[in-house]
């Protein structure tokens with residue numbers, strides 16, 4: 001259903017309250033094989049002065065066919081309304097409150113956009129956020145219109161034995177022609193984006209949760225019959241989330257029923273519809289034989305995330321879509337804290353920060369850069385970004401760093417007390433935090449309006465004469481003082497922001513230096529410095545010897561920090577002695593980044609990777625000095641996207657070769673340690689799989705070590721990997737062994753192993769996603785042909801978003817093939833975008849994002865990537881989604 005761009009651009013500054021409100025809505029869905037009739041009856045209230053009677057505009061879309069309009073029970077004469085593909089206008093609505101009835105027809109079976117009402121595997125389901133409800137019926141599709149919903153669903157009893165919607169089941173019965181119905185009533189007002197309907201042939205697993213006030217809540221997870229045995233972990237995660245929210249935030253669930261439905265065709269991860277969460281099946285279904293540790297972790301986090309939205313998003317929602325981070329940043333923060341409490345807190349923090357720096361920082365540096373509260377958009381779906389979500393969560397963390405945990409909780413309590421049942425703004429959140437703590441937090445406001453990653457540089461000076469230690473902070477871009485932050489599209493200049501720097505000082509013997517700021521009180525061994533100015537200094541007194549500073553502990557603000565004059569010895573000192581586990585890991589990570597950048601620079605100069613014999617001595621030390629859960633991270637090399645920040649016009653293939661070289665070097669130098677790590681962390685024969693922090697850390701280290709050993713290309717190692725692959729008792733070990741075989745070149749064993757894997761898992765589409773991704777991401781040159789062939793494989797379905805993400809995004813992750821010098825990888829992705837845009841705009845725009853980083857690469861590649869963007873831009877009938885990303889990229 002492509003439309004011709006450009007369409008309307010929405011802007012934050014244009015916000016006006018709705019001229020009408022919808023107090024309640026009664027929906028009647030008559031689900032059919034091909035046509036579905038939706039009868040909507042709304043009680044409309046004026047939200048304007050009595051003397052005015054502005055037109056009433058209800059959003060719609062071209063796939064919704066208007067069948068009837070009635071006002072107060074009477075059919076509306078055609079001259080009193082106007083229907084366009086964008087919506088329905090009532091030219092002169094009655095004065096005062098009135099009843100508006102709208103009947104529409106839809107074709108859910110033909111809806112491949114997976115928004116609004118659609119079918120997946122023959123079952124009906126909905127996705128309304130952000131603006132999908134207008135694909136179901138004409139409505140004021142904006143989050144500040146909050147109504148009470150009653151929903152009647154009628155369908156064929158045999159095809160759709162299960163009929164679900166939001167709220168409580170208040171009625172059910174038989175209907176004519178082998179049909180039946182249910183009626184659902186949601187007592188809480190909600191915006192239409194939280195509406196949900198599911199109908200189909202589903203199995204259910206049930207449990208109960210008793211809330212802190214003693215109410216019993218029925219918890220139900222629905223899947224297709226084949227999958228119902230795989231929901232236990234999701235159910236346990238749900239129960240843990242409910243308990244955690246009571247304990248940590250005092251938030252209790254508010255209905256007697258909570259449903260989760262797993263569907264295979266879903267554009268994103270999951271959706272928090274009131275009491276009827278709909279999930280991508282890959283985030284619900286897990287057993288140790290089919291899901292990896294990573295999958296289990298994601299399921300726990302996302303089940304928590306969607307549940308936590310019940311308060312942060314549903315009970316208190318967003319006034320408009322520019323405020324999306326109000327619910328998403330806050331809910332990501334909550335799910336991160338939940339996962340940290342359930343697993344290893346330090347490991348979780350490292351993982352979250354790695355993702356932020358590898359991907360969000362890149363977004364902040366590209367053509368789509370936007371503040372966490374964007375100022376305008378063409379298609380809201382393009383703004384469900386790492387910036388709004390992950391950076392948004394880091395901004396929530398800033399409040400916590402400034403106010404402390406207790407102050408943060410006070411702010412949350414006031415936020416709910418003031419705004420329960422309302423649609424509010426990020427400013428309202430900031431005000432609640434400030435008022436609850438009697439603090440002026442206006443310095444945090446800039447984080448909502450400025451795009452880009454602030455750069456913070458720190459210079460230190462020790463004065464032995466007066467035993468003072470001075471830290472001088474500058475919010476500046478790589479020494480260019482005129483720029484506090486590099487410019488981003490539409491924001492050429494920036495102001496300083498409040499950067500809370502959690503820090504400590506380490507004495508030469510490794511002990512902690514007691515902190516006392518000049519003229520201030522003793523602070524203990526850790527402090528949070530509030531850096532608010534472009535240049536600011538802090539002087540510590542009574543420092544006996546020159547210390548090593550440990551700054552930005554726990555990554556207390558999402559900035560690029562440079563510590564001037566920081567030596568490898570300083571980093572090794574931090575690695576050995578820092579009390580902050582994040583900064584211990586960070587020291588090793590900074591060493592690895594320095595090493596990789598130096599190797600890259602040398603290779604660029606000499607045309608020979610590793611030619612000057614730069615080895616991995618620093619990394620070897622890091623490995624020796626880090627223990628426990630961090631050992632697997634200690635030998636993980638930084639992502640290319642993180643390195644490229646300081647490599648202008650990077651050659652991605654050379655960078656890949658540097659990574660390969662360093663991997664081989666490390667594998668050779670650490671071989672005995674790596675073999676010991678495998679032996680010490682191997683599972684005992686017959687050992688049961690457990691998803692615990694300790695067990696995951698052991699598997700992570702073992703598999704990381706095997707990956708390194710594979711790089712040696714030693715036939716003995718390949719033999720061992722094959723043996724491990726065949727004997728694996730859980731998916732974590734099985735897929736890692738297969739990936740390591742691929743890394744090892746695999747020899748003749750790899751094709752047979754891949755075929756064996758396919759045959760074993762032929763009936764499990766979620767497992768086959770891993771199989772697709774592994775082959776798509778191969779760095780064997782010329783793999784693009786194999787990926788094109790995979791598009792015709794029965795394991796791949798172009799209408800299924802998961803399939804596309806595995807195959808195409810998997811491919812885009814291969815430096816060798818996506819960035820092939822002949823442009824064949826770019827051309828393939830260009831083809832994919834154009835093909836997908838005819839099927840599913842949201843999925844197509846995810847794919848086109850692979851091109852947005854083109855400025856990071858060498859001139860030749862920039863030209864090739866740009867040419868694909870231009871080719872897409874020149875195509876007739878592009879969706880708004882793809883148009884927005886391509887046009888912004890080409891303008892950059």
Ligand code: B3K
Pocket residue numbers: 129130268270271272305306309328381384
């Ligand atoms: N709120 C949904 C995301 C909706 C995306 C719409 N394109 C899932 C979540 O963040 O919980």
Ligand code: ZN
Pocket residue numbers: 305309327328331
């Ligand atoms: Zn969310």
